[in-house]
Amino acid sequence: MNSSQLLTYCTFTYLLASILYVAVFLFRAHKIGIIATICTVLGFLMQTVGIGLRWAESYQMGYGHAPLTNMYESLVFFSWSIILFYLGLELKFKNRLIGAFATPFAVASMALAALGMPDEIRPLVPALQSNWLIIHVVTCFIGYAALAVACGLGVMYLLKFYIGKPASQPDNQGSLIGSLPPLKIIDDITYKSIVFGFLWLSAGIITGAIWANSAWGTYWSWDPKETWSLISWFVYAVALHARFVRGWGGRRIAWLAIIGFIAVIFTYFGVNYLLSGLHSYA
Amino acid sequence: MKKEKNTIWVFFASVKLALFTLIILAIASIIGTVIQQNQSPEFYVKQFGPTTAKLFQVLDISQMYDSWWFIFLLVLLSINLIVCTLDRFPALWSMVTRDNLATNLDRLEKMGRKKTFFTKSSPNEIAGAIASIMENSGWKSEKADKEAGGVLFFSQKGHWTRLGLIAVHTSILVIFTGAIIGKTLGYKGGLMLPETATSDHIYQHGTNKKLPLGFEIRCDRFQISFYDNGSPKEYRTNITIMENGKEVKKTSIVVNDPLDYRGFTFYQANFQPIDGQFLTHIRKENTNSEQTFRMRAGKDIAWESEGITFGIINIMEPMMGGKYRYKIWFSDNRAEPVDFWMDGSATVKIERPDTSYFLTVKQLYSTGLQIAKDPGVWWVYIGFFIMLAGLYIVFFLSHRRLWVYIGNADNRTRILVCGSANKNKINFEKDFSTLIEQFEQNDNLHLA
Numbered sequence: 001m002n003s004s005q006l007l008t009y010c011t012f013t014y015l016l017a018s019i020l021y022v023a024v025f026l027f028r029a030h031k032i033g034i035i036a037t038i039c040t041v042l043g044f045l046m047q048t049v050g051i052g053l054r055w056a057e058s059y060q061m062g063y064g065h066a067p068l069t070n071m072y073e074s075l076v077f078f079s080w081s082i083i084l085f086y087l088g089l090e091l092k093f094k095n096r097l098i099g100a101f102a103t104p105f106a107v108a109s110m111a112l113a114a115l116g117m118p119d120e121i122r123p124l125v126p127a128l129q130s131n132w133l134i135i136h137v138v139t140c141f142i143g144y145a146a147l148a149v150a151c152g153l154g155v156m157y158l159l160k161f162y163i164g165k166p167a168s169q170p171d172n173q174g175s176l177i178g179s180l181p182p183l184k185i186i187d188d189i190t191y192k193s194i195v196f197g198f199l200w201l202s203a204g205i206i207t208g209a210i211w212a213n214s215a216w217g218t219y220w221s222w223d224p225k226e227t228w229s230l231i232s233w234f235v236y237a238v239a240l241h242a243r244f245v246r247g248w249g250g251r252r253i254a255w256l257a258i259i260g261f262i263a264v265i266f267t268y269f270g271v272n273y274l275l276s277g278l279h280s281y282a
Numbered sequence: 283m284k285k286e287k288n289t290i291w292v293f294f295a296s297v298k299l300a301l302f303t304l305i306i307l308a309i310a311s312i313i314g315t316v317i318q319q320n321q322s323p324e325f326y327v328k329q330f331g332p333t334t335a336k337l338f339q340v341l342d343i344s345q346m347y348d349s350w351w352f353i354f355l356l357v358l359l360s361i362n363l364i365v366c367t368l369d370r371f372p373a374l375w376s377m378v379t380r381d382n383l384a385t386n387l388d389r390l391e392k393m394g395r396k397k398t399f400f401t402k403s404s405p406n407e408i409a410g411a412i413a414s415i416m417e418n419s420g421w422k423s424e425k426a427d428k429e430a431g432g433v434l435f436f437s438q439k440g441h442w443t444r445l446g447l448i449a450v451h452t453s454i455l456v457i458f459t460g461a462i463i464g465k466t467l468g469y470k471g472g473l474m475l476p477e478t479a480t481s482d483h484i485y486q487h488g489t490n491k492k493l494p495l496g497f498e499i500r501c502d503r504f505q506i507s508f509y510d511n512g513s514p515k516e517y518r519t520n521i522t523i524m525e526n527g528k529e530v531k532k533t534s535i536v537v538n539d540p541l542d543y544r545g546f547t548f549y550q551a552n553f554q555p556i557d558g559q560f561l562t563h564i565r566k567e568n569t570n571s572e573q574t575f576r577m578r579a580g581k582d583i584a585w586e587s588e589g590i591t592f593g594i595i596n597i598m599e600p601m602m603g604g605k606y607r608y609k610i611w612f613s614d615n616r617a618e619p620v621d622f623w624m625d626g627s628a629t630v631k632i633e634r635p636d637t638s639y640f641l642t643v644k645q646l647y648s649t650g651l652q653i654a655k656d657p658g659v660w661w662v663y664i665g666f667f668i669m670l671a672g673l674y675i676v677f678f679l680s681h682r683r684l685w686v687y688i689g690n691a692d693n694r695t696r697i698l699v700c701g702s703a704n705k706n707k708i709n710f711e712k713d714f715s716t717l718i719e720q721f722e723q724n725d726n727l728h729l730a
Contacts, residue, residue, distance in 0.1 A: 063509070123509040126517055126537035126550075195677045202673055206666045215538045217470065217549045217654030219662055220461075222347040224315040234308035238301055245297040275315055 003054035003067075004119055006046055007076060011110040013043035014079070018107050021099035028179050033096040040103060044083045051080060054121065063123040068137040070122065071272070075113035077137065078268075079106035081145030085193075089149065093189060097180055101152035132211035139207050143200030144268065147236075147261050150193035154257030157186045161251055187249050190257050198236045201264075205229050224275040228267035235260040294365035303359045310355065314346040360458055367451050377444045382436045382683060383426040390685050394707065395714045396700035399721060400730045405433050405688040405695055411726035412686055412697070419717045421684050432689035439682045444704075446675030453669035460661025468656035469493065474554065475501040476648045477561050478576045480524070484653045497544065498524040502532075502574075503561070504553055504647040517550050519649040535651070545655055552650035559646040560594060560608075568637040576646060582611075590614050594643065595621065608643050680705035682713070694730065697721070 020036035023029050054067040067073045086102040089095075113119070160180045180186070208226065213219035220226060239256035242248035293299060318325070321344055326335040342349030390396075401408060409425070412435060416423045421437035428434050471484035471493055480500040483492050502520040509515045516536055523531040523543055535541045541548040558578055565572040566588060575583045582593035596609035606626035613619035617635050624630045624643065632639040684701035699721060703710035721727065 123511065123513055123515065126514060129516075129536075130538040132538075199670075199673050199677060203670055206670065210663070210666070213659060214540065215549070216551075217540065217547055217652055217656070219659065222314060222319070227311050227315045231308045231311050234304045234311075238304050238308075241297055241301055241304075246301075271315070 001053075003050045003057055006050035006053060007110070008114065010043045010046040010050055011107070011114055013039055013046060014083070014103060014107045014110060017043060018099070018103035021096060021103055025097050025100040025179070026176065028176070030096075036096060036099060037090065040083060040087060040099070044080070044087065047076070047080050047083070051076060058121045061121055063121065065124045065128075066134050066137075067121075068134060069124055069128055070117070072113050072117035072119045074137065074141070075109045075117065077141050078144060078148075079109035079113075081141045082106040082109065082148050085142070085145045085149055085196075089189065089193070093185075095181055095185075098149075098153065098156070098189070101156045102149045105148045105152060127215065130211060130215065132207060132214065136204065136207040136211050139200055140204030143197045143202075143204050144264055146193050146197030146200065147232075147257075147264050150190050150197055150257040151261035153186055153190040153193060154254035154261075156180060157183060157190060157254040158251065158258075160186065161254070183250060187253060190253060191243060191249075194236060194239060194253075194257060194260070198233075198240060201229070201233055201236065205233060225267060225271045228263065228271050232260055232263035232267055235263050291365065291369070294361055295369035296362075297366070299362050300359070300366065303355060303362060307355050307359065310346075310352060313343065317343055317346070319347075320345060356458070360455060363451050363455055367448055371448060374444045374448065377681070378441050382438065382685070383424060383434055385434075385436075385685065387428070387432075387434075387687060387689075390687055390698060390700050393685070393700035394702040395711060396698065397714075397718050397721075399697040399699075399727070400691070400694045401697065401728050402730060403695060403728050405431055405690065408688065408695070408697075408727050409433050411724060412688065415720050415724055416684070416686065416717070419713075419720050421717065423684075423686070428687070428689070430690060432687060434688075435686040437684045440679050441681050441683075443675050443679040443681050446672050446679065449668050449672030450676055453665045453667075453672055455665075456668060457662050457665035460658035460663075460665060463658030463661060464656040465658075468654070468658060470655075471653040472551070473499075473651045473653060474648045475499070475651060476556055476559075476576070477501050477504055477646055478574060484651075495544075495546065497530075498527075499548070500524060501649050504649040506553070517553060519550055519651070521548070545657070547654045547656075549652040549654070550649070551652035554648045554650065556646045556648055561644050561646045562592075563642045564590075564592075565640045566637060567639065588614075590639070592641075598623075606645065610641065610643065612639075612641075678706070680710065682710050684714075684717070697727070 017036050017039035020032055020039060024033045024036060051067055054073070058065055058067065068077055082102065083106050086099065086106075089098055089102070160177050160183060163177055181189075205226075208229070209219040212221070212226075235256065239248070239253060239260065242256070243253060287295075317338075323335065323339070323344070326338050326344065329335075330338065338344060341351065346352055413423055413425065416435060416437055421439075423435040423437040426434050426436075470487045472487060473481055473484045475481055478501070480498050481495075482498045483494050485491065486493050500522040502522055504520075505516070505518045507515045507518075518534050518536045520534045521532070521541060522529050523533075531543070533541055535548055535550045537550045540550070560577050560579070562575045562577055562583070563572065564575070564585060571588065573585055573588075575585075577583045577594065579594045579597055582591050584591045590613070592610060592612040594608050595611045598607040598609075600606050605628075607623050608626065609621060609623050610630075611619060611621045612632055614634055620632065622630070624641070627642065627644045629640050629642045632641060680703045682701065682703040684699075687698040687700075689696055689698075699714075699718060701710070701714060722729065
């Protein structure tokens with residue numbers, strides 16, 4: 001078995017898991033929740049082994065580098081981080097409904113990798129031969145993963161807020177939307193995810209800057225990727241200040257979680273495909 | 283107690299201003315990623331038309347991130363940060379240093395978490411037991427006697443975490459300071475240095491001004507290596523540093539591994555083959571003496587100490603991705619001169635009556651070095667560290683305070699355990715419950 005096969009199985013396992021999570025939500029089929037979790041954990045193990053295998057394969061080919069060097073590999077790692085973060089949330093908050101809003105991001109990421117990106121293992125170009133590669137990519141993607149889940153939670157919040165709340169009976173347990181966690185709880189988890197993601201996003205920008213300085217002699221050159229990561233950082237900084245000091249919560253934070261993640265996604269993809277700059281590899 | 287503050291101070295200390303500046307900075311930053319930077323004026327006229335180009339010129343759009351208005355926004359953010367920090371510091375500092383044993387007893391009754399016990403023992407009898415319960419649960423306490431025979435214990439953790447906020451905000455100012463130091467005292471430059479050539483200066487980026495290094499740098503050799511699939515594996519420049527004509531350091535520079543020397547950092551940036559010039563290396567077998575020459579086709583080179591003359595008399599272009607071939611003429615005045623074809627970068631053995639020579643010929647390259655001198659970079663790095671540490675403190679650590687008050691109440695003694703945390707209240711509640719259990723299980727208190 002090679003890494004590509006394993007990662008393909010993982011994609012389908014994640015797809016199944018996310019369908020199950022959505023089913024738990026749509027049909028209030030809470031009994032199948034445990035199966036969804038088992039699928040997710042299984043997929044995660046496959047993916048972990050798959051990533052490890054790909055690492056080993058690169059050594060067999062004589063290249064020997066961590067599988068974090070192109071769009072395909074970064075998408076796989078992105079989805080791995082999302083699942084890791086989500087499983088942490090599920091464990092901590094004991095709520096599977098978040099899965100319906102979080103795991104689809106991991107499925108989308110894997111599907112995009114499988115369908116849209118060349119998956120061959122290529123040797124590392126000189127610009128990427130640095131220990132900072134792993135540190136930079138890992139810090140960034142832990143952040144991205146948390147912010148992706150925060151976006152999912154934002155969507156969940158708005159769904160509940162706009163559709164699920166008849167004026168007369170807020171938090172109606174009987175209705176579909178009513179089965180979602182109370183708005184206050186969603187808001188709290190969204191905020192916590194943003195905080196976690198913001199810390200790692202900051203670390204990602206910082207490790208990128210230090211790497212840039214050791215490779216080019218400039219820690220900041222306003223290259224589009226750098227600039228967009230800073231724009232995302234600004235959005236989340238605004239969200240946190242608005243919450244800490246001005247007491248923003250609920251709808252506004254939910255919207256900011258979504259807007260922030262759009263900026264993150266643009267940093268990740270948009271810059272590569274729409275703008276030109278130094279980050280031409282991934 | 284409340285000071286009158288003037289309106290300008292209030293304006294610059296406000297979070298509203300911070301939000302406004304951050305949003306404007308975010309939106310403005312987009313412009314420079316969409317409109318190409320550092321292009322010629324003609325480019326903008328061609329791309330956007332003369333009217334828009336004129337507007338761009340006024341707004342410095344071609345170098346947006348250095349423009350007056352973008353710098354103005356950063357200055358505004360800095361002033362906002364400074365004033366806001368100064369404004370909030372006294373209150374935060376008093377939270378850190380406050381004497382919590384002086385806390386009004388009425389306020390204790392209103393704490394977030396609280397629990398009361400009663401006992402027949404007098405406050406003085408159980409004071410020791412309470413201090414040790416607290417200490418055993420990790421709450422080392424101070425004690426003060428209160429009116430009417432009451433005793434108040436206080437313990438806190440993480441009071442310094444109140445300053446995390448100041449750390450995060452200061453870190454941004456530290457990073458800006460580093461950036462300003464770098465901009466004013468540092469510079470970036472470049473140097474194209476052919477193999478075997480030496481330079482004692484570099485050229486500043488932008489102005490092309492010649493800047494002295496204070497020492498000399500020589501490029502001994504530039505090498506590119508490739509992977510099997512043809513993509514580049516490594517760009518390496520072998521360097522010798524010389525001071526006052528003496529070699530002091532031999533090293534090599536590769537991408538991602540620059541050379542630091544006397545405040546300058548040399549980076550491998552690019553390279554260029556020099557047309558019609560070659561780098562030859564020759565070694566004499568019996569004496570092991572060797573020499574490197576830079577040469578041109580059709581022009582003989584003399585290795586005078588060894589009495590040897592040689593030259594490249596013909597070149598064959600590579601076919602289908604192959605190598606260059608060179609025709610060499612060689613004479614040592616001890617036998618008939620020879621000529622032969624050899625591959626580029628290969629080493630050939632030339633056998634002569636008295637000894638043999640090993641000869642390598644390759645294309646001559648210039649290595650492109652980027653040079654940075656940035657005395658501000660350590661400020662920036664320290665700022666980075668403070669920011670991450672500060673963010674961690676702000677988000678994940680909390681200031682937890684715990685009071686235990688023992689006082690007389692109707693022939694009995696009332697024990698009030700209470701406390702609060704400014705963040706992470708769930709964790710604090712767990713700690714609090716554990717402590718309460720310790721109280722409940724303690725035999726020395728004789729709880730009723």
